[in-house]
Amino acid sequence: MCAAVVSEDPAKTVKNLCRHIVQAIETLSPNREFITIGLSGGSLIKQLSDELPNHKQKLDAHIPKLRFLFCDERFVPLDHDDCTYYGFLKNNFFKNLNIPPENVFPIKADAENVGKCAADYESKMKNLLNSNKGFDILLLGIGPDGHTCSLFPGHKSFIDGSNSQSLVIPVCDSPKPPPQRVTLTLPYINNSSYLFFCAVGENKASMLKKILEDKDLSLPSANVRPASGEGVLKWFIDQAASKDLKI
Numbered sequence: 001m002c003a004a005v006v007s008e009d010p011a012k013t014v015k016n017l018c019r020h021i022v023q024a025i026e027t028l029s030p031n032r033e034f035i036t037i038g039l040s041g042g043s044l045i046k047q048l049s050d051e052l053p054n055h056k057q058k059l060d061a062h063i064p065k066l067r068f069l070f071c072d073e074r075f076v077p078l079d080h081d082d083c084t085y086y087g088f089l090k091n092n093f094f095k096n097l098n099i100p101p102e103n104v105f106p107i108k109a110d111a112e113n114v115g116k117c118a119a120d121y122e123s124k125m126k127n128l129l130n131s132n133k134g135f136d137i138l139l140l141g142i143g144p145d146g147h148t149c150s151l152f153p154g155h156k157s158f159i160d161g162s163n164s165q166s167l168v169i170p171v172c173d174s175p176k177p178p179p180q181r182v183t184l185t186l187p188y189i190n191n192s193s194y195l196f197f198c199a200v201g202e203n204k205a206s207m208l209k210k211i212l213e214d215k216d217l218s219l220p221s222a223n224v225r226p227a228s229g230e231g232v233l234k235w236f237i238d239q240a241a242s243k244d245l246k247i
């Protein structure tokens, strides 16, 4: 049995994901000065930007506590379409939710090189978190090859990064363009409290079978699981993406 919430279509899947995000925030909020949320790139951010503002009424009271960080970013000029933060989130997601800019911590790809960019982001995270503790809520996607964040199957970022003490590492030769990226490492991802994956569409179906049923550990996304017994891992998928599963 996999911990998957299957919804009829992509819109209902993202609605369910957003309900769980709000519930997690409501659970954490009473005892927290702030709540950290890690955002992925790719299709998930567009889906979240469309749906999360519909939950604003419940979210509004908690907005001042939310701190948004990033799971990965492409090392491209800030005005490039591939740049997750400046390309889309800044003018859509954060604007629609009225998130104060000082509560958003983008990976700024304006350092002299990708290694420096990763090191700068790690120190920014450590300053904010005051520890190596993972994020409270991590919102993850998967690629059709089973990658998550910028951790790719068989790639150095995944293999070396899995034994790394670093929280953030550079990727210099990503198999998916653009080649230079910055990503959280797998051990750091697994230190998070709520790990929510979202995957919709038939092109993710065979990969979901490999991850959730075959437990194919050559796939980075199949290695994501909370290190702490209290952590939560949930998959939000639609019927098309679940078509090869036995559930």
Ligand SMILES: O=C1O[C@H](COP(=O)(O)O)[C@@H](O)[C@H](O)[C@H]1O
Binding pocket: 040, 041, 042, 043, 044, 071, 072, 073, 140, 141, 142, 143, 144, 147, 148, 149, 150, 176
């Ligand atoms: O390149 C990336 O791809 C994955 C998956 O994106 P999708 O568009 O296939 O949903 C994403 O989770 C990751 O953050 C991003 O850098």
